[in-house]
Amino acid sequence: MTRRLRIAAYHNLAPGGALRAADELLTRLARDHDVVVFTPALSLGGSAPGGDATGLVVRSSRAPLGRRIAARSGPLQPAVAVRVLDGLERRIARQIDGGGFDVAFVHPCQITATPLILERLRLPSVYLMQEPRRRSFEAGYNPYIPRRNDPAARVLRWGIERMLRRRDVRAAQAAQLILANSFYSYESIYRAYGRESVVTHMAVDMARFRVDDSGARADACDGQHVLSIGGVEAAKGHDLAIEALGLLPADRRPHLRIVYERESGPYRDVLEALALRHGVTVHFEREISDDALIVRYNTAVATLCTARLEPFGLTVLESLSCGTPVVAVREGGFRETVRDGVNGFLVPRAAQQVADALAKVLAGELGRGAAIRDSLGDYWDWSRATERVDEQLQAWVIDRPAP
DSSP: OOOOOOEEEEEEEESSHHHHHHHHHHHHHTTTEEEEEEEHHHHSSSSSEEEEEGGGGESSSSHHHHHHHHHHSSTHHHHHHHHHHHHHHHHHHHHHHHHTSEEEEEEEEEETTTOOOHHHHOEEEEEESSSHHHHHHHHTOOOOOOOOOOOHHHHHHHHHHHHHHHHHHHHHOOOSEESSSSHHHHHHHHHHHHOOOOOOOBBTTTTSOOOSSSSTTTTSSSSSEEEEOOOOSSGGGGHHHHHHHHTGGGGGGGGEEEEESOOOHHHHHHHHHHHHHHHHEEEEEEEHHHHHHHHHHHOSSOOEOOOOOOSOOHHHHHHOOOOEEEESSSSSHHHHHHOOOOTTTEOSSSSHHHHHHHHHHHTTSSOOTHHHHHHHTTTBBBBHHHHHHHHHHHHHHHHHOOO
């Protein structure tokens, strides 16, 4: 049985894969359901709040609060942000609960990971958890390290991190149904929170990310290049991509294009120094359009996916949908999308192994174009992914367990 639902969607996402997934899902759900998106659009100032998903957003005090938090720099900034965000989310929860909706479809928050609003909602809630709060549960993930001669800052930061982890766990426990973006994420969610979840794989817009065989884009990018896509931050593994390229003969070494939206200044300095040492030409391209990104995929030799323990990785699907093979580390969600030896290679996290796989791609062992794209079938299209999510929302509204 299916019915037209009134869906209250919530997110506080920065630009990136999670926002892209939310935009795609909500746009398509809005074709068959009444969808209203609520967002406080509140950030710490380091990453701008995401765009208005599908034009369906009901804003809640976007600009003034965003500026206020950005101005509060220093170790107390996250604690101040959580306090302000908590008040905002209480207000939004009251709006949602009183809005005549059937279900709340909740997406992550760039400040708290799992949104605090899940504790406030009385409405049935479904939470699409892209990943657990990795800073809390994953050793070495993007650690904040105060200066060694500032023990007070270390203690303060430790206390704030404890608070953020506790709030994240409480919010995750409050979600009535959790959707995971991959089987790897399913396992990570259970390890972190002891919660079962339902796997609803994310996808790619195959109508837009297409193979261009016309040759019109052959000169769109200068020189032979490979792509590495994701924030300029340590977890995305761009350093491994540079080291691998440095192992290829100089006369056959492609340039590296790093396409990103978020940036950590110190890590970019590390990458530039590493590239200089290994003789690798790196182009940093920030916040390019989807059309420009599709050009990059179509003209790339390969896409390198070297992020550490990536929960899913939309980049793999986008590249394959454009007919460009992938070389990925055999970790996380990459194992669920890359078919080793068919549309790409899965390799251990070692520069030599990545370089050897890339050399095979350069030698034409995998081919490119339609054969690579066809390896996806239709399972990985956003239309199918939306159907999977819709089924879960319908079932939760109609057949959910009694409270």
